Amino acid sequence: MKLHEYQSKTIFSKYGIPIPKGRVASTAQEAKQIAEELGGRVVVKSQVLVGGRGKAGGVKLAKDSIEAEQLATQILGMEIKGLPVRKVLVDEASAIDQEIYFAITDDRSAKKPVIIASAAGGIDIEEVAAKTPEKIIKVNIDPLLGMREYIARDVAVAIDLPREYWRDFTKIAMGLYEVYKNTDASLAEINPLVITKDKKLVALDGKMMIDDNALYRHPDLAEMRDTDEDAPSEIEARKYGLSFIKLDGNIGCMVNGAGLAMTSMDVIKLFGGEPANFLDVGGGADSKKVAAAMRIILSDPSVKAVLFNIFGGITRCDEVAKGILVAMDEVKPKVPMVVRLVGTNAEEGRRLLENANMITAETLADAAKKSVEAAKKGN
Amino acid sequence: MSILVDKNTRLIVQGITGNEGLFHTTQMVAYGTHVVGGVTPGKGGEWVLDGKLPVFDSVKMAKEATDANATIIFVPARFAPDAMFEAADAGIPLIICITEGVPVQDMMRVRNYLDQKKVRLIGPNCPGLLTPGEAKIGIIPGNIAIPGNVGVVSRSGTLTYEVLYAMKNLGMGASTCVGIGGDPVNGTNFLDVLEMFEHDPKTEKVIMIGEIGGNEEEKAAAYIASKMTKPVASFIAGQTAPPGKRMGHAGAIIEGGAGTAADKIKALEAAGVKVAKHPEEIPTLLL
Numbered sequence: 027m028k029l030h031e032y033q034s035k036t037i038f039s040k041y042g043i044p045i046p047k048g049r050v051a052s053t054a055q056e057a058k059q060i061a062e063e064l065g066g067r068v069v070v071k072s073q074v075l076v077g078g079r080g081k082a083g084g085v086k087l088a089k090d091s092i093e094a095e096q097l098a099t100q101i102l103g104m105e106i107k108g109l110p111v112r113k114v115l116v117d118e119a120s121a122i123d124q125e126i127y128f129a130i131t132d133d134r135s136a137k138k139p140v141i142i143a144s145a146a147g148g149i150d151i152e153e154v155a156a157k158t159p160e161k162i163i164k165v166n167i168d169p170l171l172g173m174r175e176y177i178a179r180d181v182a183v184a185i186d187l188p189r190e191y192w193r194d195f196t197k198i199a200m201g202l203y204e205v206y207k208n209t210d211a212s213l214a215e216i217n218p219l220v221i222t223k224d225k226k227l228v229a230l231d232g233k234m235m236i237d238d239n240a241l242y243r244h245p246d247l248a249e250m251r252d253t254d255e256d257a258p259s260e261i262e263a264r265k266y267g268l269s270f271i272k273l274d275g276n277i278g279c280m281v282n283g284a285g286l287a288m289t290s291m292d293v294i295k296l297f298g299g300e301p302a303n304f305l306d307v308g309g310g311a312d313s314k315k316v317a318a319a320m321r322i323i324l325s326d327p328s329v330k331a332v333l334f335n336i337f338g339g340i341t342r343c344d345e346v347a348k349g350i351l352v353a354m355d356e357v358k359p360k361v362p363m364v365v366r367l368v369g370t371n372a373e374e375g376r377r378l379l380e381n382a383n384m385i386t387a388e389t390l391a392d393a394a395k396k397s398v399e400a401a402k403k404g405n
Numbered sequence: 406m407s408i409l410v411d412k413n414t415r416l417i418v419q420g421i422t423g424n425e426g427l428f429h430t431t432q433m434v435a436y437g438t439h440v441v442g443g444v445t446p447g448k449g450g451e452w453v454l455d456g457k458l459p460v461f462d463s464v465k466m467a468k469e470a471t472d473a474n475a476t477i478i479f480v481p482a483r484f485a486p487d488a489m490f491e492a493a494d495a496g497i498p499l500i501i502c503i504t505e506g507v508p509v510q511d512m513m514r515v516r517n518y519l520d521q522k523k524v525r526l527i528g529p530n531c532p533g534l535l536t537p538g539e540a541k542i543g544i545i546p547g548n549i550a551i552p553g554n555v556g557v558v559s560r561s562g563t564l565t566y567e568v569l570y571a572m573k574n575l576g577m578g579a580s581t582c583v584g585i586g587g588d589p590v591n592g593t594n595f596l597d598v599l600e601m602f603e604h605d606p607k608t609e610k611v612i613m614i615g616e617i618g619g620n621e622e623e624k625a626a627a628y629i630a631s632k633m634t635k636p637v638a639s640f641i642a643g644q645t646a647p648p649g650k651r652m653g654h655a656g657a658i659i660e661g662g663a664g665t666a667a668d669k670i671k672a673l674e675a676a677g678v679k680v681a682k683h684p685e686e687i688p689t690l691l692l
Contacts, residue, residue: 132509134589134619134656137516169513210508238651240508242483269653284587284653285561285616288642293683295645304646306653309505309544309562310425337563337570339532339546340425368570369546390567391685 027236030073032115033250034232037209038216041201044228048117057098060116061091067119070097072104072111075255077150082106087119109254120228125218126185127151128198130167130206132213138166139206141177141199145185147218173203194227209247210240259303259322266318268307275300277401278323278332278361280316282307282341290335293390299398302329309340316349317356324357330404331362333397335390338369347375351382362400366393407536407581408556408601408608409499409527410475414540417473417497418443419480419488421453421460425503426479429544430454433477436547438540441471464488464495475499477533477542482506485529489515493524500592501542502529512590519592526592530654532562532584535569545569545582553578555691556602558595559614560587560621560656564642564684568614572688580608587654589618595625603633610636610691613678615669617643618657622669630676638690639673640681641666 029037032050039045047064050073051057061068068091072084079085084106088094094116104111125148133140143163146154155162163184167173178199182192198219206214213235220230241248253261263270269284273291277299281287284306291301303326307319323332336346347367366387367375376386385400387393416433420426421443431454434440442459445451449462461467464476476492478485478500485504492500500519507515507529519526527534533543538552544562550569557572557579559565565584572579583598585591595613602608611633615622622641629637644666646652670680679690 132513132589134509137513137590139510139513168517169510170517207510210510212509237508237510239482239506240510271647271650271652273647281563283561283563284657285559285564285614285642286567288616288646288652288657289561289564289567289640289684291646292642292644296682301645304650304652337566339563339566340544369549369566389685391683394683 027238027241027251028075029234029236029250030075030113030252031071031232032073032113034234035229037205037234038201038229038232041205043198043201043216044226045232046117046120046228046230048115050113050115051098052113054095054098054102057114057116058091058095061088061094064116064118068094069117069119070094070101071115071117072101072106073113073115074106074109074111075252076107076109079106084111112254120220120230121223122220123223124221126187126220127154127217128202128219129213129215129217130202131215133166136166138169141165141167141181143181143185151217167203172207173200175200190225191221191227198227198229209234209244210237211235212237259325263305263319263322266315268305268315268319268322270322271304272326273301273303275302276328276330277397278302278326278329279335280305280307280319280323280332281335282309282311282337286335286337290333290390290394293394294333294398297391297394297398299394299401302326307341311341311346313345313349313352316346317353320350320353321357324359324361329361331364331397331401332359333393334363334365335393336367336369338367338372342371343367343369343375344371344378347378351378354382361404364393364397364400366390407539408598408605409581409583410534410536410540410542412439412539414475414542415439415441415471415473416475416477416542417441417464417467417471419464419476419478419492421445421458422448422451423479427453429479430458432547433541436541438542441473442467464491464497468495468497473497475501475542478502478504480504486511486515489526490518493519493522497524499525501527501531501533503531503533503544504528505530507588509590512588516590516592527583528586528591530588530591531586532565534584535579535582537579543584545584549573550582551578554580554607554609556580556605556608556611557582557614558598558602558611559584560616560654561614561642564614567684568612568640568687571685575688575692577688577691580605587616587656589656595621596628599625599628599633603635608635610638612687612691613637613639615639615641616654616657617641617646617652617666618664620664623672626672626676626678629678636691637678638681638687639678640684640687641669
């Protein structure tokens with residue numbers, strides 16, 4: 027789950043990381059009021075969960091509250107990479123001397139958290155990594171030991187931070203690691219961390235991603251979820267504990283197991299079709315869950331055929347078949363459906379679906395071919 | 406002979422009185438696995454499976470009473486890290502964790518602690534191990550595989566079943582099948598299992614089933630190219646996955662252009678591995 031800049035910075039601030047004065051606004055009127063309170067120049071920043079906001083014109087400098095209102099009106103009407111801007115952050119403007127990149131994230135290869143830092147901050151760090159990898163410092167942290175002050179000092183030295191800033195930088199590093207650890211973040215990023223003209227370190231921008239699997243112990247963070255980026259069908263699927271991602275094709279897929287679900291999409295494509303979604307009904311799915319999955323798939327008007335590929339292990343094929351029948355009764359689908367049941371209770375499952383007017387298949391390749399043909403006829 | 410498990414394995418089940426734990430314990434015992442007991446805190450002294458298996462309050466007590474040398478974990482995600490720490494602390498050298506949904510930072514702490522204790526972990530979020538005809542530790546349906554000389558290693562669950570089933574239909578059997586799990590931070594990786602297969606006299610060929618995300622397939626390719634003498638066939642799931650989206654498995658995400666199926670296939674093919682276009686094709690590449 028991604029957090030907005032304003033949410034991330036509020037969390038940073040709770041952990042003693044200095045951030046600019048400012049607040050979030052949903053209307054231009056509010057933006058004006060915040061700008062008045064702050065006085066002087068302000069930055070109006072769109073709050074959307076995509077990168078490249080600046081380049082898209084979603085971050086602007088205003089000389090006073092009147093201009094802040096005008097800019098907020100403009101930005102609140104924008105769409106950035108398909109996402110509507112619903113909020114703007116109004117921050118006091120900072121006079122910047124230097125921009126630093128500083129983040130803590132998961133290093134899956136090392137099985138440890140990693141600090142990533144660079145003196146070349148403020149810009150897209152992936153670009154820096156691609157063009158000038160020598161400018162990026164990476165230091166792993168032992169998760170059983172946590173961040174220590176000496177590690178932070180080592181990083182400060184490595185990015186040539188002048189000695190006078192070490193004390194403040196160490197505080198920020200310790201704070202950011204606490205943020206990362208206590209929120210189960212998979213990314214806690216400050217870009218840029220700036221040195222201001224009046225010689226202060228300030229986190230000008232912030233970005234956080236939270237491990238979805240850990241949200242059960244962070245109800246406060248779970249409430250911050252912004253679902254703008256998700257298709258309505260994805261939000262619906264989450265309610266039922268289904269792993270679902272909407273795609274652009276026309277063959278709906280319902281599969282048990284994530285690896286097999288991805289593979290079913292691949293095989294559809296291999297035989298010239300386009301999957302309409304990724305859907306893993308999960309291990310041990312009951313008929314209720316299956317029915318919900320089917321409703322979600324069929325609510326997409328671009329779906330011209332549906333492929334069911336179930337390899338029963340914990341999941342029982344007869345339970346899946348029951349769910350399919352319940353959903354068919356409710357939704358009365360008009361598109362052809364291809365079904366392949368193998369494994370636990372497959373015989374019983376097939377028998378249940380005998381009169382359901384579905385196309386059956388023996389192998390995955392066969393099932394994929396048949397669904398591609400069926401989708402073509404339906405077009 | 407086989408890798409990781411054989412008939413000398415003495416297994417306990419953590420979470421043995423839960424729905425899943427009890428169901429799969431029954432299945433494992435029916436398959437012939439030597440299950441010696443289980444653990445559920447607060448239920449020590451009870452017996453399950455018609456009084457055949459004792460339940461203990463802690464792993465330490467279970468180990469003292471049964472001399473177990475492996476454990477399988479079926480507890481919910483929020484209790485799984487503790488279950489792994491407990492097993493390692495009790496001196497169990499092999500832990501198989503089936504549980505899905507363990508937070509990544511928990512897994513980092515678990516993995517680093519287990520490494521210090523020199524404990525081997527399989528999983529989490531995995532289907533476990535199957536040595537057809539000998540033992541199954543996990544949830545892989547026993548009837549879809551036959552004994553043979555092909556070692557199978559995979560990051561996925563049901564996709565592995567698909568491949569074992571396709572092998573069986575061709576009359577091809579498995580020496581051992583290892584599900585290493587779909588999480589970004591796990592215990593045993595492709596490289597570890599490939600090394601074991603290379604040294605296992607029972608294994609003559611290997612099937613490796615990978616998926617998008619991370620770089621373990623690339624590391625495996627480097628090992629295959631430099632050290633491996635046995636033929637390897639492979640399949641990579643997620644060739645059509647859109648970047649940045651998590652495809653069910655927490656580890657299956659393509660970030661910043663790294664971890665794509667195309668890169669992995671390229672690395673494997675360069676190492677002389679035959680890569681199948683769909684899973685049912687994999688066993689035919691080893692004929």
